[in-house]
Structure formats: structure tokens, C-alpha cells
């Protein structure tokens with residue numbers, strides 16, 4: 001792959017991942033054929049330990065415990081390096097930095113001038129206006145997770161990989177943060193790992209269930225995300241998906 005020209009750096013690509021993943025002699029998952037649509041949210045569910053975070057790390061080009069045998073195709077043939085923002089399951093906040101400093105960490109590490117005003121506006125929208133000066137040790141789990149979300153959204157990359165980004169939030173804050181993320185990541189290529197069928201049906205243009213021997217593509221309601229969580233089609237879809245995940249569907 002070539003290095004990215006400026007216009008392609010900001011254009012969300014279609015990403016297609018095909019292959020299997022093994023740890024030692026054991027296949028963890030696969031073969032899979034997963035397409036992340038450009039400008040779409042693809043939500044991945046599956047039982048704990050099936051390899052959802054691993055799959056996300058393969059796309060991000062990060063080191064993993066095993067080996068991926070397959071191909072990662074990017075529609076514009078430009079490397080994903082520098083075009084991905086990743087929100088990992090653990091918040092990875094630096095304990096000696098404040099909420100504000102953690103939020104602008106990406107720019108700091110690249111030696112760029114951080115946009116403090118934008119970070120403060122984002123933190124206000126995320127409900128942390130009165131906590132920007134605090135260090136992670138003085139935050140609740142949900143506040144830490146929202147700080148990590150702010151840091152991810154600050155990056156404003158064409159591809160966002162989100163690993164259970166709302167899992168520590170109360171129901172009301174979770175709904176607010178889902179809507180904020182959908183707004184701020186509109187038009188980007190998004191992969192969301194979640195355990196919550198309601199979240200997947202609310203946010204997903206595509207829903208995929210990862211299984212040890214492949215993937216199942218789950219049909220979504222005809223309405224567009226963000227879906228009304230009280231609409232009969234949304235409720236029916238999430239109930240069917242939950243039943244399927246529990247092995248009774």
C-alpha cells in the first residue's frame with residue numbers, strides 16, 4: 001500500500017477482512033468475511049472470548065496473542081495507519097494527566113498544537129465540564145469511560161474502532177453518549193464491539209454475530225440509525241437477536 005495523500009486521509013474507506021485467526025494450534029475464529037461499509041456503523045456481537053476485541057485489533061494493525069491468516073482490503077488501497085481512532089476496552093488514561101490533558105493526548109504525542117477549545121466543548125457535551133481538571137484516580141468508572149470516548153472523538157479519524165465504549169455508563173447517559181457518538185462519527189467507517197443487542201440494533205447499519213466457525217449477518221430494521229428504541233421493529237429485532245445469542249432463537 002502507498003502512503004496516504006491528504007484527501008484520502010479524511011475519506012472513510014470500505015474495509016474488508018477475510019480469513020481465520022489462530023492462537024497456537026487452535027483456531028479462535030474463522031473463516032470470516034466481514035465488510036465494514038464506508039460511512040456506516042458495523043456492530044459486532046458474540047459470546048465472551050470468541051475474539052471480538054482480537055478482530056478489532058487485527059483491523060487496527062495491533063499486536064495480538066495469535067496470528068491472523070487472511071487479508072485486509074481497504075477500498076482506496078491506502079494504509080489504515082494514521083487513519084484510525086481506537087477506543088479500547090480498558091480506558092488507557094494516563095493517571096498523571098487531567099481529563100483535559102488526556103483528551104488532547106493524541107495531538108500532544110504527535111507534537112501538534114492541541115485544540116483546547118474544541119476539547120473543552122466536547123467535554124462539556126460529554127457531561128464532564130466540571131471535571132476537566134481532575135485526574136483519572138478521582139473519577140468514577142463511567143467518567144473515565146467518557147473521558148476515553150472524548151479522546152477518541154477528538155481524533156476525528158475516518159475510521160473509528162470502538163470496543164464496548166458505553167459499557168460502564170448508566171442507561172440514561174449511555175443513550176446520550178450513543179447519540180453523541182453517532183452524530184460525531186457520522187459519515188465515518190465505524191466498528192462497534194458490543195454485548196448489548198439493544199445498542200447494536202439502535203446504532204448498527206449492519207449487525208454481525210461472531211462465532212468460532214464464522215460470522216452470521218443479522219438483518220436490521222429498514223429504518224436508519226440512530227433508531228427509535230421504542231419502535232416495534234426495533235424492539236422485535238433486539239428481542240430476536242437476544243434470543244439468538246442465548247441459543248433459543
Ligand SMILES: Nc1ncnc2c1ncn2[C@@H]1O[C@H](COP(=O)(O)OP(=O)(O)OP(=O)(O)O)[C@@H](O)[C@H]1O
Nearest residue numbers: 023028046047048049050051052053054055064065
Ligand atoms: N495476550 C493473550 N495471550 C493469550 N491469549 C489471549 C491473549 N489475549 C487474548 N487471548 C485470548 O483470545 C481470546 C479472544 O479474546 P478477545 O478479548 O478477543 O475476546 P472477546 O470476544 O473480545 O471477549 P469479551 O467479550 O470477553 O471482551 C480469548 O480466549 C483470550 O483468552
